Amino acid sequence: MARWTPDARSRLAKAALALYIERGFEQTTVAEIAGRAGLTERTFFRHFADKREVLFGGSAVLEAGLVAAVAEVPDGSPLEMMVAALETAGSFFVDDRRAWAGQRQGVIEANTSLMERELIKLRALGGALTGALVRRGVPESAAALATQVGLVVFWQAFGRWCRADHPADWGVTVRQVHAEVRAVVGAAPD
Amino acid sequence: MARWTPDARSRLAKAALALYIERGFEQTTVAEIAGRAGLTERTFFRHFADKREVLFGGSAVLEAGLVAAVAEVPDGSPLEMMVAALETAGSFFVDDRRAWAGQRQGVIEANTSLMERELIKLRALGGALTGALVRRGVPESAAALATQVGLVVFWQAFGRWCRADHPADWGVTVRQVHAEVRAVVGAAPD
CATH class of the missing domain: 1.10.357.10 (Tetracycline Repressor, domain 2)
Known part of the structure; x- marks a missing residue:
């Protein structure tokens, strides 16, 4: 069963932005973004189509x-x-x-x-x-x-x-x- | 030795546009564009970085x-x-x-x-x-x-x-x- 994830979207967006600044956009994977946000890759893709879209919520x-x-x-x-x-x-x-x-x-x-x-x-x-x-x-x-x-x-x-x-x-x-x-x-x- | 290819760029662009109209952009490969223009894939990539760029010559x-x-x-x-x-x-x-x-x-x-x-x-x-x-x-x-x-x-x-x-x-x-x-x-x- 999926964990209850209040505000998953904004947590993912914050994690993505932090990683893009630290390592660069190209070098960052969806798995790393999800990990940083304490969520799964599957949850990421429930909210965003791809690594770009996460900045356009x-x-x-x-x-x-x-x-x-x-x-x-x-x-x-x-x-x-x-x-x-x-x-x-x-x-x-x-x-x-x-x-x-x-x-x-x-x-x-x-x-x-x-x-x-x-x-x-x-x-x-x-x-x-x-x-x-x-x-x-x-x-x-x-x-x-x-x-x-x-x-x-x-x-x-x-x-x-x-x-x-x-x-x-x-x-x-x-x-x-x-x-x-x-x-x-x-x-x-x- | 490479064939002499006068106006290769515009031949590639015309072939690409014709194929994009006939089959759609996604469905067309660089090999097909080069073939239609009577050129090789290698020649295509000497002129254009990718399938999109060919329309922006x-x-x-x-x-x-x-x-x-x-x-x-x-x-x-x-x-x-x-x-x-x-x-x-x-x-x-x-x-x-x-x-x-x-x-x-x-x-x-x-x-x-x-x-x-x-x-x-x-x-x-x-x-x-x-x-x-x-x-x-x-x-x-x-x-x-x-x-x-x-x-x-x-x-x-x-x-x-x-x-x-x-x-x-x-x-x-x-x-x-x-x-x-x-x-x-x-x-x-x-």
């Missing part, structure tokens, strides 16, 4: 949260709605998560196969957010463009927020990057 | 061309320079290439592992273009943001240009998408 939660936020934000231009939705992710990107996120990002950026997974998740997020904007009545083409620009804001904001010395919280960072994107494209300040 | 050419273009375009805002550089890729995205590009894109979008390679190439292109803008004197952070917005223009323009029924050439498509991005972000029309 939060993606589905983030995507579901952002899609729900797009459904609920006040009416505005497609990009304004997208940015307002991104700001709500401050309940996901809490300060307690910053150190983990920064270490995780360092590991991902050092490994092409992890970066590939990251980028494909970002692409899937884009598809989901475009769908959410379309359901708000935005035409497909404008929704796709607003989402892509929104993802630029998201990705830049995330890169800054991850840094240990970044002084601002998530919502402030998103608004700041949005203002910079407006400036880059030549829009007047808000 | 143009990436390095495109990247080098765009980096050179950023170095040469007239002074302007970082995004204006980036868009001007993108427009010059009309000598790469010629009408003769459209049918190949559209078929290739269909195969890539149907296969996660090919899409991962595509996205990682796009990321590398972004890094190279940011560097090129920095060498034009643009501060790093503005260069990164202008590049990311530029890649949104590039990617959307490419998606439209690939479609067999798209009526406009590359340069016109880039300018059109740039105008739409300006509108999405709330900038006044040019």
Whole structure:
């Protein structure tokens, strides 16, 4: 009978990240991750498809949260709605998560196969957010463009927020990057 | 002694794309691609690292061309320079290439592992273009943001240009998408 394993997912993710930092992603086996977490390989594969996926346990939660936020934000231009939705992710990107996120990002950026997974998740997020904007009545083409620009804001904001010395919280960072994107494209300040 | 193999790269790429369409990417082996091109597996691996890479033979050419273009375009805002550089890729995205590009894109979008390679190439292109803008004197952070917005223009323009029924050439498509991005972000029309 399987052991009761409260919070197995986050234990596996923490063990994996620690091992990837200590030994490198390529050199770490699933058996070692499971061992470090005090769990079996079988339990690992009940939760994650592979050694990459264990670092992306939060993606589905983030995507579901952002899609729900797009459904609920006040009416505005497609990009304004997208940015307002991104700001709500401050309940996901809490300060307690910053150190983990920064270490995780360092590991991902050092490994092409992890970066590939990251980028494909970002692409899937884009598809989901475009769908959410379309359901708000935005035409497909404008929704796709607003989402892509929104993802630029998201990705830049995330890169800054991850840094240990970044002084601002998530919502402030998103608004700041949005203002910079407006400036880059030549829009007047808000 | 190796046979003389003029244009082996493009023969391999054409054979690979044909087989990926006929049988699917997963089901096709390197031996089959080489056979279809009338070449050996050994020749394949002299030109391409793997079965994915054979569809990305143009990436390095495109990247080098765009980096050179950023170095040469007239002074302007970082995004204006980036868009001007993108427009010059009309000598790469010629009408003769459209049918190949559209078929290739269909195969890539149907296969996660090919899409991962595509996205990682796009990321590398972004890094190279940011560097090129920095060498034009643009501060790093503005260069990164202008590049990311530029890649949104590039990617959307490419998606439209690939479609067999798209009526406009590359340069016109880039300018059109740039105008739409300006509108999405709330900038006044040019």
